[in-house]
Amino acid sequence: MEFSLLKVIFTAMAYGAGAIFIVGFLARVLKYAKTPSPLKIPTTPAPINPIGAAIRVLSEVIFFNSLFKGNKWTWLGGIMFHYAFLLVVIRHLRYFLYPVAGWDMGMQNIGIYAGFVLPVAVLYLLMRRTTVDRTMFVSSLADYFVLALIFGIATTGLLMKYYERPFMVDVKGFVFGLVSGNLSDVPADPVFLLHFTLVMTLLAYFPFSKLMHSGGVFFSPTRNQCDNPREKRHINPWSPNLGA
Amino acid sequence: MAKVKFDIPVLTGKIEFPVMKEGASGSIKCHVAKEKDMSALGFPHELAPDWKEKAVERFAELLTKYKSLQVYMDICVKCGACTDKCQFYLGTKDPRNMPVARAELLRKIYRRYLTLGGKILGPLVDAEELTKEVLDEWYVYFHQCSECRRCSVFCPYGIDTAEITMAAREILDSIGYGQKYVTEIIHKVYTIGNNLGMPGPAIQSTLDFLKEDIKETTGADVDFPMDVKGADVLLVTPSADFFASPHVESLAGYAKVFKQAGISWTLSSHASEAGNFGMFIGNFGVMRKVASRIKEGIEEIKPKRLIHGECGHAWRIAYSFWNTLIGPFDSLDPKYPAPQHICEFTHDLIKRGALKLDKTANDEFVVTLHDSCNVARGARMGDRPGGQFTIPRDIIKATCNKYVDMHPDTIMEKTFCCGGGGGILTDELIEVRIKGAMPRMQAYKAVKDSHGANFIALICAICKAQMTKVLPYYGYPMEEVGGVHQLVGRAIVLGGKEGI
Numbered sequence: 001m002e003f004s005l006l007k008v009i010f011t012a013m014a015y016g017a018g019a020i021f022i023v024g025f026l027a028r029v030l031k032y033a034k035t036p037s038p039l040k041i042p043t044t045p046a047p048i049n050p051i052g053a054a055i056r057v058l059s060e061v062i063f064f065n066s067l068f069k070g071n072k073w074t075w076l077g078g079i080m081f082h083y084a085f086l087l088v089v090i091r092h093l094r095y096f097l098y099p100v101a102g103w104d105m106g107m108q109n110i111g112i113y114a115g116f117v118l119p120v121a122v123l124y125l126l127m128r129r130t131t132v133d134r135t136m137f138v139s140s141l142a143d144y145f146v147l148a149l150i151f152g153i154a155t156t157g158l159l160m161k162y163y164e165r166p167f168m169v170d171v172k173g174f175v176f177g178l179v180s181g182n183l184s185d186v187p188a189d190p191v192f193l194l195h196f197t198l199v200m201t202l203l204a205y206f207p208f209s210k211l212m213h214s215g216g217v218f219f220s221p222t223r224n225q226c227d228n229p230r231e232k233r234h235i236n237p238w239s240p241n242l243g244a
Numbered sequence: 245m246a247k248v249k250f251d252i253p254v255l256t257g258k259i260e261f262p263v264m265k266e267g268a269s270g271s272i273k274c275h276v277a278k279e280k281d282m283s284a285l286g287f288p289h290e291l292a293p294d295w296k297e298k299a300v301e302r303f304a305e306l307l308t309k310y311k312s313l314q315v316y317m318d319i320c321v322k323c324g325a326c327t328d329k330c331q332f333y334l335g336t337k338d339p340r341n342m343p344v345a346r347a348e349l350l351r352k353i354y355r356r357y358l359t360l361g362g363k364i365l366g367p368l369v370d371a372e373e374l375t376k377e378v379l380d381e382w383y384v385y386f387h388q389c390s391e392c393r394r395c396s397v398f399c400p401y402g403i404d405t406a407e408i409t410m411a412a413r414e415i416l417d418s419i420g421y422g423q424k425y426v427t428e429i430i431h432k433v434y435t436i437g438n439n440l441g442m443p444g445p446a447i448q449s450t451l452d453f454l455k456e457d458i459k460e461t462t463g464a465d466v467d468f469p470m471d472v473k474g475a476d477v478l479l480v481t482p483s484a485d486f487f488a489s490p491h492v493e494s495l496a497g498y499a500k501v502f503k504q505a506g507i508s509w510t511l512s513s514h515a516s517e518a519g520n521f522g523m524f525i526g527n528f529g530v531m532r533k534v535a536s537r538i539k540e541g542i543e544e545i546k547p548k549r550l551i552h553g554e555c556g557h558a559w560r561i562a563y564s565f566w567n568t569l570i571g572p573f574d575s576l577d578p579k580y581p582a583p584q585h586i587c588e589f590t591h592d593l594i595k596r597g598a599l600k601l602d603k604t605a606n607d608e609f610v611v612t613l614h615d616s617c618n619v620a621r622g623a624r625m626g627d628r629p630g631g632q633f634t635i636p637r638d639i640i641k642a643t644c645n646k647y648v649d650m651h652p653d654t655i656m657e658k659t660f661c662c663g664g665g666g667g668i669l670t671d672e673l674i675e676v677r678i679k680g681a682m683p684r685m686q687a688y689k690a691v692k693d694s695h696g697a698n699f700i701a702l703i704c705a706i707c708k709a710q711m712t713k714v715l716p717y718y719g720y721p722m723e724e725v726g727g728v729h730q731l732v733g734r735a736i737v738l739g740g741k742e743g744i
Contacts, residue, residue, distance in 0.1 A: 028318070031314065032311065032314060032315050035307070035308060035309075035310070035311040035314045035315075036309065036310075036311060037310070037311045037312065038309065038310065038528055038568070039528075039564065039565050039568055040564050040565070040568065041312060041404065041407070041564070041622070043393060043396045043397060043402055043404065043621050043622075043657075044620070044621055044622060044623060044624055044629065044632070044657075045624065045629035045630040045632070045633075045657060046629060047629065048627075048628075048629060060400065060401075060402075064400050066325075066397065066398055066399055066400050066401075066402065067323065067325050067398070067399075067400040069397065069398050069658075070323075070325030070326065070329070070397075070398030070399070070400070071323075071324065071325045071398070074323050074324060074325055078323065078400070128324070129324075132324065132327075133263075133264055134264065134324055134327035134328060134339070134342060135322070135323075135324035135327060137264065137339045137342070137345065138322050138324065138327065138339075138342065138344045138345050138348065139322060140322075140370045141368060141369075141370070142368075142369055142370055143321075143322055208359070208360065208361035208369075209361070209369075210318070210319065210320060210321045210322070212318045212319055213318075213319035213320075213321050213400075213401055216315045216318055216319035216401065217319065217400070217401050219311060219315050220312075220315055220316075220319075220401050220402040220403070221311055221312045221315075221402075222312070222393075222396050222402035222403075222404045223401070223402040227624055227629060229563060229564045229565070229567050229568070230563065230567060230581050230582060230583075233567045233568065233571045233572050234567065234568045235568065236528070236568055238309055239528060239529075239532075
C-alpha cells in the first residue's frame with residue numbers, strides 16, 4: 001500500500017514535471033522563433049553570410065567565445081560546469097536506453113569524473129558570485145536557488161554512487177518504466193527519491209527561469225544575424241514599406 | 245569651461261575597477277521633453293492617470309515586435325561578464341550603470357506583469373511593482389546609456405543593452421515622459437531638416453565661407469555644391485559638418501577628395517542630416533520618418549551614388565537600417581555600395597593611387613584613432629568584416645607619419661564610447677559625459693605618455709562634439725581632436741594627381 005502510494009506520487013511528479021518542461025520549453029522557444037526582428041542588428045564585426053552566422057552561434061554555444069573575451073575566470077567556471085553537466089547527463093542515458101548503447105557504456109567512467117567536477121564547479125561559481133562586489137550586487141534569490149538545486153542534485157547523485165547505493169536494477173526499472181509507459185515501482189530509497197525530486201524540480205522550474213538561456217542563445221539577433229544589410233534588403237515584417 | 249561640482253577622474257593611464265557607490269549618479273537627470281516636441285513626434289507630453297497600464301501595454305507590444313527584447317528579457321544568467329565593461333559604470337561608479345543592473349530595471353517589471361512566474365511568485369523571482377519611483381529610475385539610468393553595444397561584445401548570449409535602452413525610452417515616450425534634448429532635435433529635423441535646425445541659406449553661407457577660406461589659404465578652387473540635380477554623388481553628412489569646429493574641417497576634406505577624384509557631387513538642403521535620433525528613442529516610425537528625407541533627397545537629385553560623411557550612429561543607421569527603412573535603392577548605380585562611407589570612397593582612391601598625399605603636412609601630430617562605438621559594433625566598411633577598423637587606419641597612415649594605437653582593450657570592437665553618444669550629448673548630463681569619457685581618456689593618456697600622441701582622429705560628429713567639450717576638463721586642449729578627413733584635407737596635394 002505504502003509502496004503504491006509512493007509509486008503514484010513519484011509517477012505523477014515525473015510526468016507532471018516532464019510535461020511542464022517539454023511544453024514550457026517549446027512554448028518559450030516557439031515564442032522566440034516567431035517574434036520578428038525588424039532590423040539587422042548583428043554585433044559587428046560579424047560573418048557576412050548566414051552560414052558564417054550559424055558557425056558563430058555554434059561556436060558561442062560550444063566554446064563560449066564572448067564570455068572568454070569578457071571574463072576568463074567566469075569562462076573557466078562556466079565551461080567546467082556545463083561540460084560536467086553534459087557528461088553527467090550522457091552517463092544517465094543508460095537509465096533510459098534499452099539495450100544500453102555501446103558508446104554510452106564507453107562514457108560511464110568519464111561521466112563519473114564529471115560527477116565530481118560538477119559540484120566543485122557549482123561551488124566555484126557560487127564563490128565568484130559572492131566574492132566579487134559587482135556580481136554580488138546583481139545576484140538574487142533566483143540565482144542562488146538554481147545553484148543550490150544543482151548542487152543538491154550533484155551531491156545526492158554522488159552519495160548514491162559512493163555511500164548508499166540503491167538497487168540499480170530497480171532504479172532502471174522505474175525510470176525505463178516511465179519512458180516506456182510500462183510503469184514499475186519506485187525504489188523506496190530516500191537518497192534516490194531526494195535526487196529524483198530535485199531533478200523534477202529543476203525540470204519544472206526550467207521554462208520559467210534564466211535557464212531558458214539554453215534555448216534562447218540560438219535566437220539572439222546580435223549573434224545569429226549575418227552582416228549583409230547593403231547586399232540584401234532586410235524587410236521589417238510589421239512595417240514592410242515606407243508609407244505602409 | 246565652467247566650474248563643476250564633482251570630481252573629474254584623475255588620469256593615470258590605467259582603467260581601474262571602481263569601488264561601487266550605490267546611487268552615485270542617481271540624481272543626474274536630463275531635462276524632460278516639452279509639449280511641442282512630444283506632440284510633433286506623436287507622443288503624449290505628460291503622464292496620464294492610467295500611465296501604468298499604458299506602460300505595461302506598450303511593453304507587451306514591444307515584446308511581440310522585437311525578438312531582441314523578448315529574448316534578452318528572458319535569458320540573462322547574471323554571469324557578470326558585462327559588469328566591468330560600461331564606461332558609465334567605470335566612470336560614475338554607480339552599480340546601476342552596470343549593463344546587467346540597468347537591464348534588470350526593465351526585467352523586474354517584465355517579470356511582474358508579463359510572465360506567469362512573476363505574477364504568481366512576485367519578489368521571490370525578482371518581480372517588482374511599477375511605481376513612479378521605478379519610472380524615475382528608468383528615466384535616470386536609461387539616459388546614462390549611450391547604446392554603444394560594448395557590453396554585448398562580452399555577453400555570452402550577445403545581450404545588447406542598446407536594444408533594452410531603446411525599449412525603455414520607447415515606453416517612457418509612449419506615456420509622456422520623454423527627454424528634451426532628443427525630442428527637440430527630432431522636431432527640428434521634422435520642421436527644418438537637420439539636427440542643428442539650419443535652413444538651406446544658412447548652410448549655403450557656411451559653404452561659401454569654406455570655399456573662400458580654402459581659396460585664400462591654398463589658392464585652390466574647391467567647390468561645395470548644394471542641390472545640384474544630376475550630380476554623380478549625393479553626399480549626406482551630419483549637419484554639424486556645416487557648423488561646428490572641428491567638423492567643418494572634415495567637410496573641407498571630403499570636398500578636396502571629390503575634387504581630386506574628378507567626380508561631380510552635391511549636398512542636399514533637403515537631405516541635410518545624416519544623423520537620425522529616432523534610433524536613440526527606439527521608435528521605428530520616427531526613425532523611418534527621419535530617414536525618409538534621404539529618400540526624398542535621392543529622388544530630387546537623382547544621383548548615381550550615395551555617400552555618407554563621418555558620423556557613428558548615423559553610419560550604423562545608414563549602413564544597417566537604411567535599406568530596410570527607405571530601400572531598395574534601385575535608382576542608384578548598382579556598381580557601388582549604397583550607401584557608401586566617405587572613408588570607403590577615399591580609401592579606394594588611395595589604393596588606386598588617385599590621391600597625392602603629403603604626409604609631412606601632418607608632421608606636428610602623433611595620431612591615434614578612437615573607433616566610434618556604432619561604427620565599430622553596429623556597422624561595417626569595405627567588403628570584409630572588420631573593414632571599419634582597417635580602412636580608417638589605412639587612410640590615417642597614408643596622411644601622416646606618426647600613428648599609434650591605444651591599448652587593444654580600448655579600440656576596435658572593444659572600443660569605448662566617447663561618453664556622449666546615444667542621445668546624451670546635452671549640457672545637463674555633463675557629469676555623466678565627463679565620467680563616461682574616463683576610459684577613453686585613460687587610454688589616450690597612456691599613448692600620450694608612451695608615444696607623445698597629441699591628436700585623436702574621429703569619424704563621428706557626436707565624438708567630435710563630445711570630445712572638444714570634455715578634453716579641456718581633463719586638461720587637454722580641444723584642438724587635440726579632429727576628423728579623419730581633416731587629416732586627409734591637410735595632406736592632400738590639390739592638382740597633384742598621379743594618374744587614375
